[in-house]
Amino acid sequence: MIEQGYNFAYLDEATKRMIRRAILKAVAIPGHQIPFGAREMPLPYGWGTGGIQVTASILGPADVLKVIDQGADDTTNAISIRRFFTRVAGVATTESTAEATIVQTRHRIPERALREDQVIVYQVPQPEPLFKLEPRRAETERLHALADYGLMHVRLYEDIARLGHIAKAYDYPVMVNGRYLMSPSPIPAFDNPKMHRMAALQLFGAGREKRIYAIPPYTDVRSLDFEDHPFRPIRAPHACALCGSTESYLDEVVTDDAGGRMFVCSDTDYCGERQASAAQEAAE
Amino acid sequence: MSALSPGFADPVLDAQACFRAVLEAMSRPGRVVTAGAALRPPAPLMPAAAAVLLTLADADTPLWSDAGADAEAWLRFHCGAPFAAAPGDAAFVLVTGAPPTLETLQAGTEEKPQHGATLVLQVAGLEPGRGWRLTGPGIEHEHRLAVAGAPDGFIGAWAANHARFPRGVDVVLCAADRLAALPRSVAIAEG
Known part of the structure; x- marks a missing residue:
């Protein structure tokens, strides 16, 4: 039953327009993070506020929504978000990947290959892949502008020098369309190859960090590696x-x-x- | 002045449907979708172009248009968008006749390429499956799009726009109630 007193899908129309404009620019510039005016949502940061705002801005009454948390449909976070959209938008929800038109996810990509008529929305805690190497936003923006990703290559190389392999099991950085270094959100590195030339549109929302980015369908997504130490999903x-x-x-x-x-x-x-x-x- | 025709019958759900159409078009460049079929905007504004602006333009987005006083009054009322003095000052540029050159529009900066303008360009017809050859993100192998009434020299101007990626202008082509999009990431070759 739709809750009375809220606009469809909770957000007001001006907010949706702002987010929709950001999403379209994100699709036009694959992998580039776009700042947006993230709103306060009725749940805390870290519970998927970015993903929820993206989902709320694309969702329509005909959509069927699936929400997963670490791959599971039956965890607190996933159930809460499904209930939220049932209450404020009245949309149908499902636990089946095949039946969903929108899949909102925290930290996994479903095993079943997604189709062209589906959209996957990732909840992102930290959208900046260089954040742990360079905390200054103004500086990382410049590094992205220059496509200067040496810092990350050195970070991966240091793993190899110390440990003999790249010791990053999740949030493994990727190059999108050969141009932007991007955080895939904390999905396991195992899932990275699924992003490469995926048939579905991939949208990313970071609520606390107030960034939106996207990967259009059939776009090259390469996990960063070296010729002699190729990327290996674990x-x-x-x-x-x-x-x-x-x-x-x-x-x-x-x-x-x-x-x-x-x-x-x-x-x-x-x-x-x-x-x-x-x-x-x-x-x- | 004649009475204004209405905007979306359902401002919330019609805008959502139109946005999903534009998102589909932008995600899969060259794919033709429909939008705004129920709208009757004042000439020369076409339903698809009107729907795109109703969905995306508002007080935060300066608009520039060559569509004349009736269309401008309609857009001012329904979108509430301020009108820019020159195309180069606008976030959305609506063109019904000969377009300003792409270089004169906002292209963003290397650090903030998202500030590039969106050009809503009305053309005579859009037909998928033949014509231009489109390649790039969103396209599995190749999409084809025949554009009737495209501006002279558009392919050459587009090559320059594409070459300055990530800076650039994104284009939404509208014909009656059909639209297709050309994000700056797409490369176009003559068919």
Whole structure:
């Protein structure tokens, strides 16, 4: 039931226009961060305020919304955001990746390949990939203008010199369309290859940091690496304990206080679908 | 002066539908979408161009237009956008006749390329599947777009606009209630 007293999808129309203008410029300049006037939302920073504002600005009554938190549809954050949009926009929600037209995500890309008629909205805590190397915004803006990304190459090289490999398992920096260095948000490096030439439009919203950026469909997204140390996505060397998948990204779950643990798919919809089809096959 | 024709019947949902159409067009350059079919803006303003400006322009975005007094009054009333004295001062430039050269419009800076203007350019017709060859982000292999009534020398001017990426102007081509977009990232070759 739609809550009375709010504009459709919570934000007022002037705010939506401002965000929509930022999104269109973000699409026209793939990977470039665009400042926007992020509004105070009815949940704290860090809970996806940027992603919610992007979703609110693109959402229409015909959309079907899926929200995931670390791949799971049934976590507090994902459920709260789905409920929020059910209340303020009356849109249909789903846990199925295939049925969704908009997927808002915190820190994962669904295992099922996204289609042209879908949009994925990432919640981003820190949009500036150079932030830990150069905290001054004015300076990072200049580095992006000059496409001067030596700092990040040195950072990755230092990992190799010290540890023998690039020790970045998430938020692994990417080059978009050969021009802008971009933070993929804290998705596991395992998910980075899915961004490359994805059929769906990818939008990124950072609420606290007040930045929006985007990757249009079929755009080159390369994880930064070296010829002699090529990018390698990392995956736990196990099969999912529930569905047996050896291809999906796994979460390690501690099951007791005696060292018991299991590995299960992080993408709950993918895992559930595989279990259901396995059960069906067994029944037949 | 005649009475103004109305804007969107549902300002919230019609603007949302039009935005998604423009977003689709901008994300997949050369793909033709429809917008504003129900609008009856004063001539020479076309429904698609009117819908784009109703959706995106407001008091924060200086507008420049060559569409004449009736269209200007309509846009002033429905968008509430201030009118710029010259095309180079505007965030949105609406062109119904011969366009100002792309270099005279705002292109942003290397650090803030998002300040580049959006040119809403009315043309006689848009037909996908033939004509110009478009390549770049948003395009899997190649999109084709035939533009009837494109300004003379547009391809050459576009090459210069594309070459200064990330600075540049983004174009929304409108014909009746159809539109296609050319973000600065796209390269165009004659068909």
